[in-house]
Amino acid sequence: MGKLLQVAIDGPASAGKSTVAKLVAHKLNYIYCDTGAMYRAVTWAAIHDGIRLDDEKSLRVLLHSINIRFIPSATGQRVFVNKKEVTEEIRMPEISNNVSTVAAQVPVRKSLTDLQQEIANAGGIVMDGRDIGTTVLPDAEIKIFMVASVRERALRRYKENIEKGIQTPLEVLEQEIEERDRKDSTRTISPLSKAADAVQLDTTNLTIEQVVNKIMEIIEKKA
Numbered sequence: 001m002g003k004l005l006q007v008a009i010d011g012p013a014s015a016g017k018s019t020v021a022k023l024v025a026h027k028l029n030y031i032y033c034d035t036g037a038m039y040r041a042v043t044w045a046a047i048h049d050g051i052r053l054d055d056e057k058s059l060r061v062l063l064h065s066i067n068i069r070f071i072p073s074a075t076g077q078r079v080f081v082n083k084k085e086v087t088e089e090i091r092m093p094e095i096s097n098n099v100s101t102v103a104a105q106v107p108v109r110k111s112l113t114d115l116q117q118e119i120a121n122a123g124g125i126v127m128d129g130r131d132i133g134t135t136v137l138p139d140a141e142i143k144i145f146m147v148a149s150v151r152e153r154a155l156r157r158y159k160e161n162i163e164k165g166i167q168t169p170l171e172v173l174e175q176e177i178e179e180r181d182r183k184d185s186t187r188t189i190s191p192l193s194k195a196a197d198a199v200q201l202d203t204t205n206l207t208i209e210q211v212v213n214k215i216m217e218i219i220e221k222k223a
Contacts, residue, residue, distance in 0.1 A: 003123070003141075003223075004030075004122065004123030004124035004125075005028075005030075005123055005124070005140075005141045005142055005219070005222075005223065006120055006123055006125055006127070006137050006139070006140035006141055006142070007021075007024065007025075007028075007030070007125065007126040007127070007140065007141075007142040007144070007215075007219065008127055008128075008132035008133040008136070008137045008140040008142065008143045008144070008195075008198075009021045009024075009126065009127070009128040009129075009132065009144045009146060009215075010128070010129060010130060010131065010132050010133050010134070010143070010144070010145050010146070010192070010194070010195070010198065011128075011130075011144075011145055011146035011147055011148075011192075012130075012147065012148075012153070012177075012180070012181050012184065012192060013096075013153065013157075013177050013180045013181065013184070014148070014153035014154070014156050014157045014177060015146040015147060015148050015153060015203060016146060016148065016156065016203050016208065016211060017036075017128040017129075017146055018034055018036060018037075018128055019208055020128075020146070020203075020208060020211050020212055020215065021034070021126045021127070021128040022076075022077075022126075023208070023212045024126050024212055024215050024216065024219075025125075025126035027212070027216060028124075028126065028219070030124045030125055030126050031119070031124060031125045031126070032077075032125075032126050032127075033116060033119050033120065033125060033126070033127040033128075034070070034077060034128065035112065035116055035127060035128065035129035035130075035132065035136070036099075036128070036129055036130075037070070037077070037079050037090060038068055038112050038115070038116070039099050039102060039103045039108070039112065040079075040090035040091070040095050040096075040099050041066075041068045041079055041081050041086060041090055042059070042062070042063070042066070042068070042102055042108055042112070043090070043095050043098050043099045043101075043102040043103075044081060044086050044089055044090050044095055045062055045066050045081050046058075046059060046062060046102060047094065047095070047098065049062065053098055053101045053102050053105075054101055054104075054105060056105050056106060056107050059102070059105050059107050059108055060107040063107060063108065063111045066081055066082055067080075067081070067082055068080070068081055088164075091160075091164070092166075093161075093166065093168060093176075096176070096180075097176060097180075100180055100183035100184055100187070101183070103130075103184075103187070104183070104187040104188070104189065106189055109189050109190055113131075113135060113136050113190070116129075116132075116136045116137075117136060117137070120136070120137055130184055130190070130191075130192040131190035131191070131192065131193075133145070133194075133195035133197075133198050134190065134193055134194075134195045135190040138195070141222055142215075142218060142219050142222055143195050143197055143198035143199065144198060144199055144201055144215055144218065145194040145195065145198040145199070145200045145201065146200075146201050146203055146211070147200060147201070147202050147203070147204075148202065148203045148204040149204045150174055150177055150178055150181075151174065152203075152204045153177050154170055154173040154174040154177050155170065157173050157177065158170050158173055161173075199218055201214060201215070
């Protein structure tokens with residue numbers, strides 16, 4: 001494959017974006033950028049510092065005082081806020097249920113969007129999130145919009161939680177995902193929406209391998 005491409009993978013919570021994006025990046029030998037982890041890291045820092053999650057002024061100050069870093073490891077990507085590793089903590093329910101509020105704040109959105117665009121500038125990147133194809137990388141050569149039923153997404157989250165020792169009833173997870181969808185789709189700045197030129201991929205009845213293969217086919221056709 002000649003030119004280094006920008007690959008944007010968007011979709012709602014627990015559609016499988018991060019898992020698939022990592023595998024696609026590995027197959028292409030591209031950089032993987034987990035934008036969701038960035039927003040989760042800011043959410044963790046805000047909660048840790050006792051900042052109100054819709055306080056734009058305090059969040060702007062916070063953004064100037066923290067450094068978010070990703071370090072590759074054999075078990076996956078490790079996430080640090082300043083010198084503190086938060087890889088596991090940012091995946092806890094408290095963060096999952098509050099990240100949409102933080103992500104809707106203008107200073108947070110602008111700061112992280114600027115950073116994401118800087119990372120993707122040279123191409124050779126697979127980036128997943130909610131607004132990659134519409135806002136962050138509107139000129140990306142490849143745009144995928146992954147969807148799955150609420151029930152299927154709740155089941156995926158349930159299985160992930162069980163592995164981490166988190167006991168949350170499936171019905172509660174369905175309600176949380178529906179609420180997350182509502183927040184993400186109705187926020188004023190960069191709401192979750194499918195880019196006009198994105199390929200929609202319903203992953204409800206597909207394995208991870210099947211989804212990766214379909215995306216690779218799309219990329220190969222485009223390239």
